[in-house]
Amino acid sequence: MSARSVRAKWVEDGSSLPIFIILIAGLLWALFAAHPTGVPAGSYPTLEMHGYIMMGAFLVGIIMLVGVCSNGTPKINLAEYEDKVIKYGVLATTFWGIVGMLVGVIIACQLTWPRIFYFDSMPWLNFGRMRPLHTSAVIFAFGGNALIATSFYVVQRTCRTRLAGGLWAWFVFWGYQLFIVLAATGYLTGITQSKEYAEPEWYVDIWLTIVWVAYLMVFMGTLYKRKEPHIYVANWFYLAFIVTVAILHIVNNLSLPTGMFEAKSYSLFSGVQDAMTQWWYGHNAVGFFLTAGFLAIMYYFIPKRADRPIWSYKLSIVHFWAVIFIYIWAGPHHLHFTALPQWTQTLGMVFSIMLxxxxxxxxxxxxxxxxxxxxxxxxxxxxxxxxxxxxxxxMATFEGPLMSIRYVNALSHYTEWTIGHVHSGALGWNGFVTFGALYCLVPWLWKKKELYSLKLVEWHFWLATIGIVFYITAMWVAGIMEGLMWRAYTDLGFLEYAFIETVSAKHISYIVRALGGTLFLLGTFVMAFNIFMTIKGRGLAEPIDGDEPLAKRPVLPVSEPQLGGAAQ
Incomplete structure (x- = not known):
């Protein structure tokens, strides 16, 4: 096929050409980034490593795109759902979940047995760099891939239409994996903004913004061309998560780089304004990434698995609007007893209790x-x-408002209690609902009658549950004990305990925490094996679970969009 014909086909497809332009622009930038000039030796980390990573990624992307389009417009069967990208998302979620939780167990062991797990000659493997790798791998790699995969699945089924945007869904998936790799390698080599949950430097932030806008475009486009007149409530939660995370990401990462090809930038905010912006972002990353998005998973997969409609659809609407309005204001409770104005701290506390x-x-x-x-x-x-x-x-949404109360926070702030609270939500809520969704999706996507072994799911459930109980109870005990020791005074008015005594007192709790994390990780390995064996098994000739091809489904008239309907 001639170059002119290829160009014509790309224009006709509507997604290939803009993706190609983005990849070419990224490749050109990466070429310069991989060969920095005028950067003094021993100064800030250069972009050289990331430049080569991006060069390789963009080159592979261009070659794959040209290969797909060289034989004409990518063949898309509009009568079928776009499920292949969701399959890749399921596999990526499983892989990154194991990676993130394995790193978590390693850093738990580093805190418990520092003499054994401290690597003097390998600074990239020590706690200061591994801890942000753990949080980002679990939140953004494991959780983010779960949200992207499930949202692509749910929006197609509840709208009865194929994903919009052609190849844009694939751009979102692979672009997001590139973001994860850039962020992770940056953490280990010291390329970081040092802002919690927002550590990646400016150029990685720009790349994520491009990917996220494409994600929003695909999701909104699918909603726009739906054949189901109602917009199911799960899609409202997904949409709130996508839009709000975009706003949070852009505002909190506003910064000025020291150079076009230097891996260092300075935030546009400073002092207390920077702290407030950071925890407006940090709290709402929890509120919309780890709550709203996963509530969408809950509102689809529980009714689907139980074969029951949502108990109260009206309550789900109230739930949506209340969470959307209140959550965004609650960030200041992270900054109790700081330089933040008292009225702002009180505002955050009040809205947290309202949640x-x-x-x-x-x-x-x-x-x-x-x-x-x-x-x-x-x-x-x-x-x-x-x-x-x-x-x-x-449990987590009761404990959070409780800990936001100033007098409770005086005890819990900076202690292990906060770690226990975070992991009761992250492991129990986000982890379990993701595992459940994966166990549902694998047979549905690969057309299997059932999972390879429900007995292994039982093992996973109990390993993970016992692991969570060990983890959070150990941190609750350690945190309350730590807080009480910090505020203990002698009769003469001196602190009763030295700081190192509070650290030593937590050692048993640290051992229990490491054990709990290990059990949870073992459960994840069991899940990965179960998923692998399910995929490996023989498939069915016919679609299952009422998931007929679009051509065989009734086409309903489209009316004005409204929040209603039932799980499909």
Whole structure:
């Protein structure tokens, strides 16, 4: 095929040409970044390593895109769902989950046995660099891939239409993997902004912004061309997560780089304004990335697995709007007893307490969806995992407002109690609901009658549950003990305990925490094996679970969009 014909086909496809332009522009920038000039030796880290990584990624992307388009417009069967990219997302979620949790166990061991797990000659493997790698791998790699994969699945089924945008969905997937690699390698080599949950430097932030805009475009485009008149509530939560995270990411990462090809930048904010912006971002990364997005998973997969409609659709609407309005204001509770103005701290505390009711409304809605199907919890470990995740959501959303109260925060601030709180939500809520979604998606996507082994799901459930209990109880005990020791005074008014005594007192709790994390990681390995064996098994000739090709489904008239409908 001639170059002119290829160009014509790219224009006709509508997605190939803009993706090609982005890849070419990225490649040219990476070429210069890989060969920096005028950078003094021993100064800030250069872009050389990341330049070569991006060069390789963009070259592979260009070659693949040209290969796909060289035989004409990519062949897209509009009568079928776009499920291949979701399959890749499921596999990426599983892989990054193991990586992130393995790093978590390593740093737990570093805190517990520093003489054994401190590597003097390998600074990139020590706690200061591994800790942000763990948090980002679990939140953005494991959680982010889960959200992208499930959102692509749910929006197609509930809208009864194929993903919009052609190859843009693939650009989102592979572009997001590149972001993960750039962020992770940056952490280990010291290329970081040192802002919690926002460590990647300016050029990685720009790349993520491009990918995220493409993600929003694909999701909105699919909603726009839906054949189902109603927009199911899960899609509202997904959309809120995508839009709000975009705003948070852009504002918090506004910065000035020291040079076009230097891996160093300075935030546009400073002092207390920088702290407030950072925790407006940090808290709402939890609120919209780890809460709103995963509530969308809950609102689709629990009704689907239980074969029951949402208990109260009206309550889900109230839940949505209350969470969207209140959550965005609660960030200042992270800055109690700091230079932040008192009225701002109080505002954050009040809105945090207000969050309790809508959060528990969502929990009740998720649990009561099993009304008439409670017996399934005995026989279906996947549904049990999904339901237990909702219980952990309720626990975390009670504990969070409690800890935001200034007088409680005086005890909990800077202690291990906060770590226990975070992991009751991250492991129990985000982890379990993701595992449940993966266990649902694998048979549905690969057309299997069932998982390879429900017994292995039982093992996973109990390993993970026991691991969580060990982890969070150890951190609760350590945190409360630590807080009480810090505020203990002698009769003469001196501190009763030296700081090192509080550290020594936590050693047993650290051992229990490492054990709990190891059990949780073992459960994830069991899940990975189960998923592998399920995929490896023989497939079915016919679609299952009512997932007929689009051509065989009834086409419904499109009316004005409204928040309604039922899980598909």
């Amino acid at each position: 309790w009711m809508p959060s528990w409304g969502g929990m009740i809605n998720g649990l009561m969806t099993l009304q008439g199907a409670w017996d399934k919890l005995r026989t279906d470990p996947v549904l049990r995992m999904l339901v237990v995740s909702v219980a952990f959501y309720g």
